[in-house]
Amino acid sequence: MPRALIKVPARAKRGEVIEIKTLISHEMETGFRHSNTGTAIPRDIIKTFVASYNGEEIFRAQLFPAIAANPFITFHTVATESGTLEFSWNGDNGYAASEQVKISVE
Amino acid sequence: MGKTVSRKRRAGAGLPPSTRREVLQQAAAAAVGGVFAGLAARPAAATPAAMRAAIAEVIGEAKLNVGRVKLEIPPLVENGNTVACAVSVDSPMTATDYVKAIHVFNEKNPQPNVISAKLGPRAGRAAIATRIRLTDTQTVTAIAELSDGSFWSHSVDVVITLGACLEDPL
DSSP states (O other): OOOOEEOOOOOOOOOOOEEEEEEEEOBBBBOOOOOOTTBBOOOOOEEEEEEEEEEEEEEEEEEOOBBBBSSSSEEEEEOOSEEEEEEEEEGGEEEEEEEEEEEOOO | OOHHHHHHHHTTTTOOOOSHHHHHHHHHHHHHHHHHHHHHSSSSOOHHHHHHHHHHHHHTTTTTTESEEEOOOOOOEEOOOOEEEEEEEOOOOOOSOOOOEEEEEEESSSSSEEEEOOOOOOSOOEEEEEEEEEOOEEEEEEEEEEEOOOOOEEEEEEEEOOOOSOOOOO
């Protein structure tokens, strides 16, 4: 199971713009490197990252090999109501990971 | 004295080397040339032309304006494997005037695209941050697509001392 770190304020005021920081462990192999024996190392990256707030998509990013290992992505959203933020990462070789964080909005 | 002069003349005329020293010098030069030829055979890097093509694919026929976008990236980077990169766009982020997408491109990595992020008025603030790989000293460009269909950009020159992407794994 990949390790994901997510930083979302546990409590927020209604209408407040909150910052969300996400990091997931993944080596993001570029596909442009060669092993010691000269064979090309196949690409293995996370291609898409999606964040949703109570089921509504709020952010989507398409990642390329130029994203560093252990993709770290920061973005913002407006805290509208209490609920769940869901994050999912999908990539090469059927890679899929997701994580949920609860937020309470006053 | 006379011998030296005749040797120089021979070399100048492009005749085959006859002394041991000349033979060794030429062999060394050939070996160095071989190494550089090997370096040149690395995977084709994205060129400024490839970056322009990738940008054209995103913006189409639209005009690319300069301004409103701020790309924050260190001007001097020691290790290109992780470079902090933040993009923010000057936008009120209301339902009628917001940033639709933020794209980041580079000139010299094997591939010109870095990240394409889709935002909406729901974001509240048009600002994203990530960590990227840069293989060489180059220009990085961030482009924002606004809800009115206009495109805005900001380019930053970055100096890299240790590049990413092409080193062999440890």
